[in-house]
Amino acid sequence: MFSFKEEYKTKLKAADEAVKLVQNGDVIVVPTGCGEPPTLLTALSEQRHQFKDVKVSQILPLRKFGYFDKETSQNVRPYAYFLGGPSRPIIQEGFGDYIPHYFGELPDLIRRKYIKTDVVFSLASPMDEHGYFSLSIGTDYTLDAAKNARAVVLEVNPNVPYAFGNNQIHISQVAAVVENDDPLIEVGLPEIGPIQKEIGKLIADMIPDGATLQIGYGSIPDAVVMQLNQKNDLGIHTEMVGDGILSMIESGVVNNKNKNYLPGKMVATFALGSNKLFKYMHRNPQIEMHPVDFTNDPYLAGLNDNLIAINSTMQIDFVGQCGSESQGFKPYSGTGGQSDFMRAANRSKGGKGIICMPSTAKNDTISRIAPVLSPGTHVTTSKNDINYVVTEYGVAQLRGKSAHERTRELIAIAHPKFRDELKDEAKKMGLW
Numbered sequence: 001m002f003s004f005k006e007e008y009k010t011k012l013k014a015a016d017e018a019v020k021l022v023q024n025g026d027v028i029v030v031p032t033g034c035g036e037p038p039t040l041l042t043a044l045s046e047q048r049h050q051f052k053d054v055k056v057s058q059i060l061p062l063r064k065f066g067y068f069d070k071e072t073s074q075n076v077r078p079y080a081y082f083l084g085g086p087s088r089p090i091i092q093e094g095f096g097d098y099i100p101h102y103f104g105e106l107p108d109l110i111r112r113k114y115i116k117t118d119v120v121f122s123l124a125s126p127m128d129e130h131g132y133f134s135l136s137i138g139t140d141y142t143l144d145a146a147k148n149a150r151a152v153v154l155e156v157n158p159n160v161p162y163a164f165g166n167n168q169i170h171i172s173q174v175a176a177v178v179e180n181d182d183p184l185i186e187v188g189l190p191e192i193g194p195i196q197k198e199i200g201k202l203i204a205d206m207i208p209d210g211a212t213l214q215i216g217y218g219s220i221p222d223a224v225v226m227q228l229n230q231k232n233d234l235g236i237h238t239e240m241v242g243d244g245i246l247s248m249i250e251s252g253v254v255n256n257k258n259k260n261y262l263p264g265k266m267v268a269t270f271a272l273g274s275n276k277l278f279k280y281m282h283r284n285p286q287i288e289m290h291p292v293d294f295t296n297d298p299y300l301a302g303l304n305d306n307l308i309a310i311n312s313t314m315q316i317d318f319v320g321q322c323g324s325e326s327q328g329f330k331p332y333s334g335t336g337g338q339s340d341f342m343r344a345a346n347r348s349k350g351g352k353g354i355i356c357m358p359s360t361a362k363n364d365t366i367s368r369i370a371p372v373l374s375p376g377t378h379v380t381t382s383k384n385d386i387n388y389v390v391t392e393y394g395v396a397q398l399r400g401k402s403a404h405e406r407t408r409e410l411i412a413i414a415h416p417k418f419r420d421e422l423k424d425e426a427k428k429m430g431l432w
Contacts, residue, residue, distance in 0.1 A: 004131035004171050011177045015043035018176040021151045024051055026118035027079060029110075029145040030058040032270040034187065035138020037155030039180040040121045041065045048076040055079035057099070057115075059140065059334070060272075061086045062185055070095035081106060081141070082334030092330050100378075103239065104296030104340040107144035117145045123184075124154040124169070125162040131171040136163035136281055137184070137271045139289045143167060151175040159184045161281040165267075165288030186274045189243055190219040192226070195358045198392040200224040203310060203354055206388070206395070207231060210258040212304040212348075214238040214341045215245065216311040217272060220356045224310055228253055235259035237301050239292060239337040241268035246277050249286075261303040262288070269295040296340035302347030309341035309353045313380065314361070317373045318407040318431055320386035320398045322355055329376025342385045346399070353387035359415040367418035369410050371425040389413065407431040 018040065022028060028044070030036050036058065044056075045066030052075060056067060059082035067076040068086045070093060078087040078096035082103075090096045101109060109115045122142050124133035133154055135142050146152045146169055153176045154169070192200075200223030207213070207228065212235035215221045225244035228234065235256040236245055248254040249266075256264050265285075269292040271277060281287055294300065301307060313324040314332075325333045338355075345353035357368050369391075373379070389396045389410065396409035411422045426432035 004127065007131070007171050008127055008177060011171070011174060013176045013178060015039045015178045016047065018153045018178050019043045019047055021153060021175055022051065022054060022119050025053050027055045027057055027116045028119045028121055029117050029142065029149065030056060031122050031135065031138025031142040032059040032140045033062055033138065033272045034185055035123050035135070035142065035270060036061060036063065037121050037123045038063060038182070038185070039178055040153060040155050044076065048072050051075050057081055060084040062187070080334070082336055083331055088332065098331050098334065100335065102335060102339055103292055103337040104298070105293065106141040107291050107293040110141060110144045110148055113148070117148045118150050120146045120149045120152045122146070122154055123160050124156050125160040126156055126158055127171060128162065132168040133171070134160070134162040135167045135169060136161045136289050137278070139165070139167040140269050140292045143169065143291050146173060153178065155180055157181060157184065159275070159278065161278050162283055163281050163287065163289040164283070164285055165290045166294065167289045184275065184278060187242070187272045188274065189222050192219050192223045195392045196220050196223040199356050199358070199390055200227050202390050202395055203356060204228055206352060206354065207308050208306055209233055211235070211306040211308050212237050212259050214301070214307065214309040214344070216240070216336070216338065217242065218312045220312050221310050233258050235304065236266040236268070237261065237295070237304055237307065238267070239269050239295050241266070241271050241273070241277070241287070243273040243277050246273065246280055256286070259304050261300060267295055292337070296337045298340055298343040298347055301341065301344035302351065304348055306350040307345050307348035308351070309345040311338040311341065311355060313355050313357050315368050315370055315373055315377060316355065316357070316389060316410065318371055318410060318426060318429070319403050320383040320389070320406055321373055321379050322381035322386065323373045323377035324380035326376070326378040328374045331378070335380050338380055339385065342381050342387065346385065346387060353385070354390060355381060355386065355388065356390040359391040359393055359413065364415065364417070367414055367422065369414040369418070369422065371422065371429060404431050
């Protein structure tokens with residue numbers, strides 16, 4: 001009888017051989033952040049001159065591989081779901097591209113073939129006795145991409161945890177396997193300053209015991225985490241799990257027992273953290289990793305009472321539109337799950353969707369609260385979905401309020417040096 005181990009051996013290849021499964025014109029799908037497979041993407045970069053019109057789709061790349069190169073953009077180039085440091089310059093200069101979408105809808109866009117998927121490159125855990133690998137670190141859209149791709153290539157690393165939840169792929173679905181035992185890339189906590197701490201304190205005061213949290217990535221969300229050590233019985237239903245959440249589990253603040261949906265379980269779709277976090281995830285029944293159309297579904301997440309969604313923005317206008325992903329017309333990041341979880345929190349009984357930001361930018365020379373968004377700014381959270389806005393100067397609740405009322409609420413939490421100027425603009429707009 002042909003065993004899974006024997007099948008594995010027949011598919012085991014060197015990275016430069018596995019990359020030959022890619023054809024000209026292909027779209028290669030790669031998982032989010034820490035789930036990117038470095039050996040495969042290095043081999044692709046080294047061979048990029050041999051290809052024509054190959055695109056690499058990914059959320060939040062972490063390493064600057066050779067294909068992030070405008071000189072070879074006709075060979076291999078980023079075709080991003082969400083920009084990161086390595087992809088941002090080349091896409092902003094027009095030598096790559098990005099796809100607008102809601103993170104939670106990305107698997108469905110792949111299934112419907114609105115988004116092309118030819119090959120999947122992904123990190124994976126070692127195969128279990130039943131022939132399954134775990135895509136634990138980057139379940140996100142990768143699982144559905146694998147079901148729709150012509151070829152799936154896994155980079156198997158013993159440091160990748162085998163997680164519970166819907167994140168497994170079988171050896172029969174895999175075209176090739178490469179092996180690598182290097183330590184996984186780690187992402188530490190962002191630097192937190194006094195303004196972030198003040199905002200974090202204001203938000204922490206808004207979180208009741210027994211709440212379920214969605215926490216985005218960034219210095220302010222992590223500043224919130226730091227100030228929750230006096231809370232009790234919190235739960236997690238989020239898209240990203242990181243070391244900040246792990247610290248709350250270790251301190252006993254998070255136990256998930258009061259969650260209405262999947263009580264006792266922490267739910268996420270990708271991991272962005274340290275080796276300590278990855279070890280915690282390994283065969284731990286307390287955490288489940290699922291595709292993003294499960295974790296970010298506003299209906300499912302909103303089944304949890306007191307769902308508190310905490311995300312940041314770069315700019316907000318008087319009626320509550322948030323520009324969280326571009327600098328004017330230039331893309332900077334992406335929509336991510338902010339809109340998904342704002343809608344989820346609005347559905348939740350007792351839920352709060354919180355958008356946070358420092359009141360100013362560029363050394364207090366620019367107010368992030370503005371009469372209108374900067375020209376070309378991509379709207380991330382709409383005026384109809386906005387709920388709470390928090391700066392270091394206070395909390396504004398906008399949901400259900402008129403344009404005039406919203407304007408007053410927001411100016412009250414703007415930096416004091418800009419409030420008179422903002423009032424004058426509001427009067428000119430008929431909003432004061």
